[in-house]
Amino acid sequence: MKVFIQALELNLTSEELKSAIPKETLEAVKGKGIFQAYTLAHEGKSQPKVLGSGDQILKWPRSVIQKLAQTIKTGVKFFVGHGSTNDHTDRESVGEIVASFVKDIGGKVSNVIIGHFPDEDKVSTMDVCSMEANVYTDEENIVGDINDVSGIALANSDSESPAFAGALRLNSVQCFEIQAKKPGEGDDKMGQETITFEQVRSAVKSMNIFPHQLFDENDMRKDNEFSKLYTNESKLSSENERLTKENTEMKDKNKEALRSVDVTNAQSQISEFLKEGLTEKQVKFITDRFKPEEMDDLTEVGINKFIEESKKDFADTAKFFGVAEKHSEGTKPENKDQTDETGSMEDEALKLIGVE
16 A cells, blocks of 8 residues: 655754765765655554545554665655655656665654755755655554655645654755865864764764675774684684594594504404315415405404405416315325325426416
8 A cells, every 4th residue: 555654753962964965975975965864654553644544643664664774775756745646747856865774863763855846945944754665564553565756746744744753844954065074173164063083973873784795804904903714714724624634634643643553464364264164275275365455354354354365366266276175175185196196286287477
């Protein structure tokens, strides 16, 4: 639904008003017209005119006011009075929004807008404002969201009653030429007022400005306090890199040490695995080709697997050279001649495969 909402409340200093306006805007319009600040809406209740529905009482949560301040765009036009609709056709724009921020006024979170008005005479008596916007409410008329602020209507409080009680114009200042104060001059001249550090800090806080919006990383590094964070971060990063490298090296050394222990143990254990069921030549064949430093698995399972594969290799080699398989498995030949002949063949086979 379309809503006309009039709003204002007092108390905004000239310093706060000027500090809220972007510097480039001040430069662009200096000497041309006037700035005026208005409270557009604040937390609590309002009684706006609703197009097609008459007057209603709306309830404004703090979160909606904060969102409104962030949503409303610079460049939104001001008009004198409302039209029959929110259409801008045949309505003369007398100014536009140049800043929007949140401020605590009278204990209520308020959305303050600042407008630039080229012709001061047209708005000098306009001390109340009313936004033209789409407002979404629930069944209890609690405002849940607001968008599409299409315009701001201005009026005089003598003839218009604001939707927010006690609405008044906050402040106005001339679009002054920025000048340096000359020695001996007072602070009563427009454009030559001295802004204190506390006023700057207050304005920054009230406008919800974060450090990164004012300073880049190089500025932060030069600051005496924030530079410590970067220094500590650099030290911690270097220390973490060093510890990670040392940890990796230690893991590698531990892995090598454990591997060396496994190799040594395997070399001393192989004879224990070869005690039963094998001939001396089978044992020598297996022992000579056992190289634990080249094996991946040096567990009992891995060593037994190696022995079984070596026994098979021994049998295959003996067959290739014509040695009786059953003799290689430990059985006795039928007579002495066969023993001599078979033994000689086995010896010859073992010599050829490198087992002396």
